[in-house]
Amino acid sequence: MKSSLIIVSFFALGVFFGHFEIIPLSVVDNDISFYALCCLMFCVGLSLGNDSNTLRRFTRIDPRFYLLPVATIVGTLLGCAIIGFLLPGRSVIEFMAVGSGFGYYSLSSIFITEYKGVELGTIALLSNILREIMALLLAPLFVKYFGKLAPISVGGATTMDTTLPIILKFSGKEFAVISVFHGFILDLSVPVLVTIFSSI
Template identity: 65%
Template sequence: MKGSLIIVGFFVLGTLCGAFHLLPFEVGESDISFYALCGLMFSVGLSIGNDPQTLKNFRALNPRLVFLPVATILGTLAAAALVSLLLPHRSMADCMAVGSGMGYYSLSSIFITEYKGPELGTVALLSNIFREIMTLLGAPLLVRWFGNLAPISSGGATTMDTTLPIITRCSGQQFVIVSIFHGFVTDFSVPFLVTFFCSL
């Protein structure tokens, strides 16, 4: 929860800096977002490659649970496609690009800003932050109404890091590896899906 509030705080700070021209350069006209994206991609690769225990834990998973991240990805994309029917000023590809962020707000919003501009990038940032906050706040209700796997699916790519503690508390310790695996797969899908839908 604290991490989400920090992200929202930085977003508000960035908005104010842009609105009042407090930065000595135009961010959209510089290569800062590209270098930030490269740094994020390096950090993601480093964090995955630095934990050899993760791969060992994946081998112990029930093979049927492989379908959980697949169901999350397909369900998110289907919901984004349906939402596009309510937004005539946005194409289905744009809505699915936003949905493809899977809660990974930092990476997906930079990709979408690079491809589609800052307006859709901001929508992606807010959409993915809201997804994480809804999982953090709604995990107990999701478990009660839909079962132990519901907050994992709701969390998307965040289930291997920021939402993992609340998922562990609400779903149980036995779902930790499932949650990490789910976050790993959905996290890995983000750059491919976002760039695919942005290029349509």
């Protein structure tokens, strides 16, 4: 929750600086988002490569739970497609590009901004932050009404880091490895799916 508020604060600060032209656009317009994206991808690779036990722990999961990330991806994209048909102004593919961030707001918003512009990138940032906040605040309700896997699915790509403690608290410690596996697969899918939908 704290990290989400920090990200939103920096976003608001950027809007403020841009609106009042405190930092000239020419300073930040020279492919800076591309270099930030490269740095972010390096950090993701570093964190995954640094944990040698991750893949070993995944082999102990009940094979049925391998379908959970697939269900999250399909359900999210299907929901985005339905919303895309109902709301005017944006194409279904653009809604699916935003949804394929799966809560990974920092990475997906940079990708979408690069491909589709600042407006859709901002929508992606806010919608993916909202997904994480919903997982953090509504986890007990998801468990009560939809079962112990529900907060994991709602958390999307965040279930291996920021939403993991709240998932363990309400779903149970036995879901720790499943939650990390789910987040790991969703993390890997984000750059692939966002790029595909953004480039169509």
